[in-house]
Amino acid sequence: MADVTMLDAINMGLRTEMAADSNVVLLGEDIGVNGGVFRATAGLQNTFGKQRVIDTPLSETLIAGMAIGMAAEGLKPVVEIQFMGFIYATFDQIINHASRLRNRTRGRLTCPLVLRAPFGGGIHAPEHHSESTEALLAHIPGLRVVIPSSPSRAYGLLLAAIRDPDPVIFLEPKRIYRMFKQQVQDNAEALPLDVCFVLTEGTDVTLVSWGAMIHETLAAAEQLATNGINAEVIDVATIKPLDMNTILESVAKTGHCVIVHEAAKTCGVGAEIAAQLAEQGLMSLFAPVERVTGFDTVMPLFKLEQKYMPSVVRIIAAVTRSLKNA
Amino acid sequence: MLDYEGNLLDTNIPDIANNQQQLIKLYQSMVSTRLFDKKATLLQRRGQLGTYSSSLGQEAIGATIGCLMHDEDVLFNYYREYAAQFMRGVKMSEILLYWGGNEQGMNFQKARHDFPICIPIASQVPQAVGAAYAMQLRKQQRVAVCVLGDGATSKGDFYEAINAAGIWNLPIIFVINNNRWAISLPQDKQTHAQTLAQKAIAAGIAGEQVDGNDTIALYCRLKKALEKARSGAGATIIEALTYRLCDHTTADDASHYRNQQEVQENWHYEPIQRLKYYLIKQGYWSNADEEKLYSQSQEKVETAVKEYLNTPEQSPESMFDYLYETLPDTLVEQRNSIMVKEPK
Numbered sequence: 001m002a003d004v005t006m007l008d009a010i011n012m013g014l015r016t017e018m019a020a021d022s023n024v025v026l027l028g029e030d031i032g033v034n035g036g037v038f039r040a041t042a043g044l045q046n047t048f049g050k051q052r053v054i055d056t057p058l059s060e061t062l063i064a065g066m067a068i069g070m071a072a073e074g075l076k077p078v079v080e081i082q083f084m085g086f087i088y089a090t091f092d093q094i095i096n097h098a099s100r101l102r103n104r105t106r107g108r109l110t111c112p113l114v115l116r117a118p119f120g121g122g123i124h125a126p127e128h129h130s131e132s133t134e135a136l137l138a139h140i141p142g143l144r145v146v147i148p149s150s151p152s153r154a155y156g157l158l159l160a161a162i163r164d165p166d167p168v169i170f171l172e173p174k175r176i177y178r179m180f181k182q183q184v185q186d187n188a189e190a191l192p193l194d195v196c197f198v199l200t201e202g203t204d205v206t207l208v209s210w211g212a213m214i215h216e217t218l219a220a221a222e223q224l225a226t227n228g229i230n231a232e233v234i235d236v237a238t239i240k241p242l243d244m245n246t247i248l249e250s251v252a253k254t255g256h257c258v259i260v261h262e263a264a265k266t267c268g269v270g271a272e273i274a275a276q277l278a279e280q281g282l283m284s285l286f287a288p289v290e291r292v293t294g295f296d297t298v299m300p301l302f303k304l305e306q307k308y309m310p311s312v313v314r315i316i317a318a319v320t321r322s323l324k325n326a
Numbered sequence: 327m328l329d330y331e332g333n334l335l336d337t338n339i340p341d342i343a344n345n346q347q348q349l350i351k352l353y354q355s356m357v358s359t360r361l362f363d364k365k366a367t368l369l370q371r372r373g374q375l376g377t378y379s380s381s382l383g384q385e386a387i388g389a390t391i392g393c394l395m396h397d398e399d400v401l402f403n404y405y406r407e408y409a410a411q412f413m414r415g416v417k418m419s420e421i422l423l424y425w426g427g428n429e430q431g432m433n434f435q436k437a438r439h440d441f442p443i444c445i446p447i448a449s450q451v452p453q454a455v456g457a458a459y460a461m462q463l464r465k466q467q468r469v470a471v472c473v474l475g476d477g478a479t480s481k482g483d484f485y486e487a488i489n490a491a492g493i494w495n496l497p498i499i500f501v502i503n504n505n506r507w508a509i510s511l512p513q514d515k516q517t518h519a520q521t522l523a524q525k526a527i528a529a530g531i532a533g534e535q536v537d538g539n540d541t542i543a544l545y546c547r548l549k550k551a552l553e554k555a556r557s558g559a560g561a562t563i564i565e566a567l568t569y570r571l572c573d574h575t576t577a578d579d580a581s582h583y584r585n586q587q588e589v590q591e592n593w594h595y596e597p598i599q600r601l602k603y604y605l606i607k608q609g610y611w612s613n614a615d616e617e618k619l620y621s622q623s624q625e626k627v628e629t630a631v632k633e634y635l636n637t638p639e640q641s642p643e644s645m646f647d648y649l650y651e652t653l654p655d656t657l658v659e660q661r662n663s664i665m666v667k668e669p670k
Contacts, residue, residue: 025463051463057493062486065452066459069470072441073400073460092483096446097453103648105442106433110651142649165651194654241654 001185007177009151009184010040010116013158014078016188018048021076024162027054027063028080037082038118038177064090067113068097076162077113084119084171085128091136098167099142114161114168120212120262121309122175124302131299132211132263137169138240138272144168144193145240149214151182153237156191163190173212194238196246202230205319206250208273209260210236213310217260220315229319239269247273248281255286256322260310265293287325290318327543330595332603334542342545346610352393352541353605356385356598358623359409362418363572365627366425370576374635378425381406383539383571386597387473387503389413390544394552395471401440402454402472404447406503410473414440418630423637429648430640448474448481451500455487458498458561469555470498477508479522488529491561499551500563503538505570510583523565531561538566539597542604571596 392413526533
């Protein structure tokens with residue numbers, strides 16, 4: 001058992017799976033000699049060699065396309081895109097090919113790749129480095145979109161993503177890469193995909209979030225508890241496909257739901273959760289669903305980024321509004 | 327190497343020029359592909375097929391690629407080199423199923439590693455690089471063969487891919503079918519480069535131009551590039567010059583943008599008659615052979631059409647059945663809903 005950051009946990013997961021499965025290869029920009037701009041792949045090229053930990057030229061379209069060709073040939077490529085702001089160059093490959101290769105060939109060719117990218121704001125990064133655009137990918141049939149929120153879930157979910165026989169977009173909330181440490185056992189045990197994790201149980205309100213915002217959501221839940229409000233906090237973790245059952249069960253118990261995400265509000269994943277609650281959970285609700293999200297604006301440069309991102313104060317205000325309708 | 331009347335111009339005669347069996351195989355493939363094209367276009371006009379892209383006038387490129395590739399190689403094809411696919415065992419009925427709107431047409435029963443036809447231009451090129459990388463990593467004696475059109479060489483995917491093929495010295499060949507027209511855009515508006523082959527220079531790999539309507543020249547150059555890739559000596563771009571005698575697809579009318587006289591002139595250079603003249607001059611081919619070939623090929627095409635038309639439609643729930651290896655729980659309800667029979 002080691003006390004590790006999320007970055008350490010990702011590195012540990014990659015190392016463990018590369019040692020266990022010679023088909024796993026890593027490719028991306030600056031991931032080999034340099035160990036990645038965030039050091040997620042540090043030391044792996046030394047252990048597994050230049051052929052399996054591939055420093056690619058600066059070509060995101062190439063990287064994504066290559067991973068598809070490799071995956072169809074039976075390798076298990078794990079791609080790193082340096083920042084989510086540079087992921088859009090891969091969309092032709094991911095949307096037109098990776099997500100549908102199994103379907104269009106009726107299972108003849110498959111695409112077991114993982115595409116990792118750090119995302120989200122809060123680290124004073126330059127322009128184009130701080131957006132949260134996970135909903136773009138969650139819209140695409142055939143993909144899985146997975147977002148860890150702690151070192152242990154990063155380790156377990158990453159192993160699951162690499163072992164999954166279909167393409168997985170693995171988005172890493174970089175604000176919490178080094179924020180806190182956690183005991184993680186390097187036991188090669190994966191966590192399940194396609195399910196939410198209930199982080200704290202409660203009876204008064206359901207707080208639904210994922211990624212770095214889990215941190216603020218848990219902090220809000222703690223403050224609410226001091227006022228005698230018991231919040232149930234759900235980490236969605238896999239935003240595509242979405243495990244609504246866990247959310248519906250919770251809302252059936254609490255009657256109140258606040259969704260928290262860093263991404264812009266309109267057509268965010270919160271909109272999908274709210275829509276499904278309206279379809280399947282309306283009778284459980286005592287109050288309208290609240291969304292605490294980033295604004296429908298361009299992600300500001302870092303001087304204003306804290307104003308953009310949902311805060312504990314905004315989450316508590318939303319919970320208070322919701323509970324007024326009790 | 328061959329002039330338009332089928333005379334061998336080169337004094338240094340390559341082996342293939344005297345290989346009757348192989349030349350006839352190539353000729354048969356080209357003829358049956360042309361008959362297939364004609365039939366597919368007809369089916370589209372009759373409403374029995376969706377949009378179809380013909381390979382009329384460009385058959386030598388596909389036939390030669392298909393003839394020279396090994397079974398274990400992998401083909402990354404765009405939407406014209408049917409002759410290559412047929413040579414590799416893809417069924418004519420599968421191609422018809424694809425253009426007829428049935429995904430089963432991409433579930434090839436042979437050539438199981440080959441990628442299906444690629445529609446988004448040049449996106450198959452990085453994928454081919456990935457496959458070639460996997461082959462090299464596993465020390466396999468295999469080659470990735472990537473075919474693309476002239477328009478594709480203007481896309482970033484192409485540059486990114488050839489650049490990487492050079493860096494890693496990959497077992498890959500890029501065959502550019504330069505049929506002079508990318509839908510309505512002629513080559514001089516596609517690029518100011520004198521040739522497309524010269525784009526290889528920027529990637530530090532070999533590049534050469536060949537007459538894509540000259541089967542013997544094509545065969546020599548492709549064979550050399552394939553052997554080079556297989557031996558670990560790296561990538562080659564081969565620009566095969568040909569001409570699109572057809573419209574872009576059945577949804578296109580090239581008379582809007584292309585001079586009909588240019589098309590007529592190019593019929594003079596098309597690959598099938600050129601090879602036929604040569605075969606006859608060599609004494610490899612007779613009128614009787616020709617008649618037999620046409621009737622047999624026509625029969626093959628008709629059999630494929632029957633197979634295509636008699637293939638049962640897929641069930642609606644098949645939309646869900648190949649989306650993931652295991653259908654996520656969240657999609658079970660959607661799948662069930664499509665299986666409910668609507669009331670009459």
